[in-house]
Amino acid sequence: MLMPNPAAATGTTRPKKSRSTVGRVAAVVMIVGTVVFWLWIFSGAPKRANPDRLDDRAFVTRTHERCRDLLSELDRLPDARATSTPTARAEVLDRANGLVSTMVDELEADAPTTGEDGQRLRGWFSDWRTYVGDREDYAEALREDPGARMTVSENVALSDGVDKTIEVFADVNDMPDCATPGDVG
Numbered sequence: 001m002l003m004p005n006p007a008a009a010t011g012t013t014r015p016k017k018s019r020s021t022v023g024r025v026a027a028v029v030m031i032v033g034t035v036v037f038w039l040w041i042f043s044g045a046p047k048r049a050n051p052d053r054l055d056d057r058a059f060v061t062r063t064h065e066r067c068r069d070l071l072s073e074l075d076r077l078p079d080a081r082a083t084s085t086p087t088a089r090a091e092v093l094d095r096a097n098g099l100v101s102t103m104v105d106e107l108e109a110d111a112p113t114t115g116e117d118g119q120r121l122r123g124w125f126s127d128w129r130t131y132v133g134d135r136e137d138y139a140e141a142l143r144e145d146p147g148a149r150m151t152v153s154e155n156v157a158l159s160d161g162v163d164k165t166i167e168v169f170a171d172v173n174d175m176p177d178c179a180t181p182g183d184v185g
Contacts, residue, residue, distance in 0.1 A: 052172045054117050060173050063107055067170075067178035070103045074183045086146040093139040096183055097132060104128045124169045127155055127162040131180055134162070138184065150184050 054060055077099075080092040104125065111121045130153045141148035152161040163180045170178035 050172045052120055052169055054120060054173050055115075056112050056117050059110065059112060059117070060175060062110060064175040064177055066103060066107060067175060070099060071177055071181060073099050074181055077183070080183060086142040086148070090139040090142040093135065093142070093184065096181075097135045097139060100135065100181065101132050104132060120169075123157075124166065127166050127169075130155075130162045131166060135184060 074096055077096055078092050080089045080096065083089040083092060107128075108121075108125050111125070112118045134150065134152050138148065138150040152163045154160065155162050155165045158165050167179035170176060
């Protein structure tokens, strides 16, 4: 025998079973969390200064001007790539290397030597000295081997060529003209 439905007899209906499941609640929480995360990212809240950014902005300005002067000086030299012989190219590179080396000497003499800026700059100047040495080695190699190629040493601590570490440091400090010059080719 069928049992009568007590809810039907009284005119009331049974409450519907809730459609919320653990999966749906988790999905809504994930979506809301993702939206909040991206709002936080785009607000700039997590932005931190690059640890290589120099605090002495007056030094940065002077350095950038000196690097720009170097590029002008290098532009006045003959194009080393257009020389007729490897020896002539080596001679142009010798003159250019002297200019680059002088610039590094001048920048280092003007640089802060203490604090975090001093520490940051010691690494940058070390990379510059290595890069100048690589340029000098290339000029010497050209005298012995017309097919010699410029090789750039690696900054072992950063696992990248010193030319790249110099460029990144220059970019971080708003000194684009202080990247390695492109005169060697």
